[in-house]
Amino acid sequence: MKILSGEIIESAAEPHLWIDAMEVALQALKDADYKTPDRMHVSMDANTLLIMPSVGPDLFSTKLVSVFPSNVKQPAIQGTLILNDGATGEALAVFNGAKITAMRTAAVACVGIRHLSDPMSQYLGIIGAGVQGQHLAWLATHERDLERIYFYDPSHQKVVEFMQFMHKHAPHIEVAPCEDEQQVITNSEIVCTATTSKLPVIPNLEDLLLGKTFISIGSYKPDMREVPESVYRLIDTVWIDSELAKLESGDLIHPIENEWIKPTQIKHLSTLIQQPNELGFRETRLFKSVGNGIFDLFAAKLVYQKAMEKKLGFDVAL
Numbered sequence: 137m138k139i140l141s142g143e144i145i146e147s148a149a150e151p152h153l154w155i156d157a158m159e160v161a162l163q164a165l166k167d168a169d170y171k172t173p174d175r176m177h178v179s180m181d182a183n184t185l186l187i188m189p190s191v192g193p194d195l196f197s198t199k200l201v202s203v204f205p206s207n208v209k210q211p212a213i214q215g216t217l218i219l220n221d222g223a224t225g226e227a228l229a230v231f232n233g234a235k236i237t238a239m240r241t242a243a244v245a246c247v248g249i250r251h252l253s254d255p256m257s258q259y260l261g262i263i264g265a266g267v268q269g270q271h272l273a274w275l276a277t278h279e280r281d282l283e284r285i286y287f288y289d290p291s292h293q294k295v296v297e298f299m300q301f302m303h304k305h306a307p308h309i310e311v312a313p314c315e316d317e318q319q320v321i322t323n324s325e326i327v328c329t330a331t332t333s334k335l336p337v338i339p340n341l342e343d344l345l346l347g348k349t350f351i352s353i354g355s356y357k358p359d360m361r362e363v364p365e366s367v368y369r370l371i372d373t374v375w376i377d378s379e380l381a382k383l384e385s386g387d388l389i390h391p392i393e394n395e396w397i398k399p400t401q402i403k404h405l406s407t408l409i410q411q412p413n414e415l416g417f418r419e420t421r422l423f424k425s426v427g428n429g430i431f432d433l434f435a436a437k438l439v440y441q442k443a444m445e446k447k448l449g450f451d452v453a454l
Contacts (some may be wrong), residue, residue, distance in 0.1 A: 137226075137227050137228060137229060137303075137451070137452055137453070138228065138229040138440070138449035139230050139449055139451075139452055140229055140439060140451040141232055142234065144439075144443065145232055145235040145439050147204055148438075148442040148443055148446065148448060149438050149439060150171035150278075151243075151274070152279075153438060154239055154240070154275065154435070155275065155279060157246060157434050157438045158246075158434065158435075159246045159247045160379045160434065161428075161431050161434035162244070162247060162377060162404075162405055163406045163429065164192075164434070165378070165404070165406060165430055170190065170191065170192050170428045171191045172191070172349050172428060172429045172433075173393055173429070175187060175380070175428075182204075182205060183202065184203040184357075185203075186199075186202075186204055187200055188200075188201065188203040188427075188428075188429035189383060189429055190429035190433040191222070191433075192266045192433055195220065195221065195432070195436075195437055197217055197218065197219050197220070197432050198218050199215055199216070199217040199237075199432045200215050200216050200217075200233065200374045201214070201233055201256055205332045211234055211266075212266060212267070213234050213237055213268070214234045215233025215236075215237060216230060216232070216233045217231040217233045219436040219437070230317040236432055236436065236439070237432075238268055238270075239271060239358045240434075240435040241268060241271070241272070241353055241425065241427060242268070242272040242275040242276075242408060243435075244425050244431055245272050245276075245351045245425055246276055246301075248349075248405060249276055249349070249406065251412070251419070252277055252324060252375065252415070252423055253280065253349040253355040254349075257280050257282070257286055257325040257326050258282055258283040258284070258325070259283065259285075259286065259326070260273065260276050260286070260324060260325070260327075261285070261287065261320040261321060261326065261327040261328065262288075262298075262320070262328050262330065263287070263288055263320055263327065263328070264329060264331035264337070265289035265291070265295055265297070265298035266330065267392075268330040268354075269287065269289070269298065269330035270297070270302070272328050272330060272351075273285050273287070273306075273311075273328075274302065274305040276326070276328070282309055283309075283310070285311045286319070286323045286324050287311065287312070287314065288314040288315075288319070288320045292453070295313050299311055311334075317337055318339045318341075321339065321348070322344065322396065324348065325349065326348070326349045326351065327348055327350050328350075328352075328353065329350070329354055329363070330353050330354050332354055332355075333354065333362055334360055334361060338350070338367065339364070340364035342369060342370060345367055345370060345420060346370060346420055347419040347420055348420060349420075349421045349422075349423075350363065350367055350422045350423070352422070352423070352424045355424075355426075356385060357384065357385070357386065358384065358386050358388055360385070360387075363391075363422065365391070365394070367422055370418065370420035371397075371401075371418055371421060372417070373401050373402070373414075373422075374401060374403070374423075375404070375405045375408060375422065375423045376402060376403070376424050377424075377427070377428060377431075378404075378425075378426055379404070381402075381424055381426040385424060388402065405423065
C-alpha cells in the first residue's frame with residue numbers, strides 16, 4: 137500500500153489534469169456504475185466531522201474530514217482518504233485528505249470557471265485567502281490567462297500566506313491584496329468565495345455585481361451564506377455540483393425560502409457541460425459547490441495512477 141503525502145498529491149499531476157478529471161467526475165454523478173451515498177455530518181459545536189464514501193466500477197474511496205474553522209496553527213480542514221481495489225477490496229493507498237480536498241475542490245470550481253466565465257477574463261477575485269482560496273487561485277491560472285488576482289481576507293496571517301503560496305505556485309501572476317470585499321469585486325471579472333461566513337461576504341449592490349461570474353465554494357451548512365440577494369436577482373440559473381447542495385447550503389436554502397429563486401432555477405453543472413446552449417442570456421452567473429464523494433474518488437484515482445507511473449510515495453505493508 138502506498139502512503140501519499142500532500143506534497144506528492146500536489147506534484148503528481150498537472151493542474152489542467154485535475155480540472156479535466158473533475159469535469160468527468162461531474163458527469164459521472166449520473167452514471168449508474170458509480171454509487172456515492174450522502175455524506176454523513178457529525179457536528180461537534182462549531183466543528184464538523186464528514187464521512188464521504190464513493191464506489192466506482194474498479195475502485196472505491198472513503199474520506200474522513202474534520203473541519204475546525206477556528207484553527208490558527210493548523211489548517212481548518214484536515215483528513216485522510218483511503219483508496220481500495222474494487223475487485224478485491226485491498227487498500228491501495230492512503231492519502232493526505234486535506235490536500236485531496238483542497239485540490240479537487242479548486243478543480244471543481246475551475247470547471248465552473250471554464251463553463252460560466254468569459255474565456256477572455258483576465259482578473260480574478262478571491263474572498264477568503266485560506267488554504268482553499270489559495271488552491272483555487274492557483275488552479276484558476278491554468279484555466280484562464282489571468283493578468284492579476286485581487287484578494288481579501290481579514291486575517292493578516294492569511295494574506296501573507298496567500299501571497300507566499302502564489303509566489304511559489306504562480307510567480308508570473310500579479311497578486312493584489314485589497315482593503316475589503318467591495319474592492320475585490322470592483323476589480324474582478326470572476327469572483328470566488330471560500331469562507332465559512334454566516335452572512336454574505338459579497339456586497340448587496342446590483343450595479344457592482346452585474347455581468348460577473350461568481351463561484352461559491354464555502355457555505356456547506358444551512359446557517360452559512362456567502363452570496364447576497366442581489367446576485368440571485370441578476371441570474372437565470374444557480375449551477376450546482378451536487379444535489380446535496382439544496383439541503384446543505386444556506387446559499388440555496390435561504391434564497392428559496394425567501395423566493396429570490398425558484399427550485400426549477402437550480403441545475404446541475406453537468407447539464408451545461410453536455411448542453412452549452414443551456415447557459416441562458418444573462419451575463420451574471422453563479423456556481424455553488426458543496427463537494428461530493430465522487431470527486432475524491434476521481435482525484436484519488438488520478439493521483440494514484442500518476443504515483444504508480446512516476447514511482448512516487450512510500451510503500452508500506454499493514
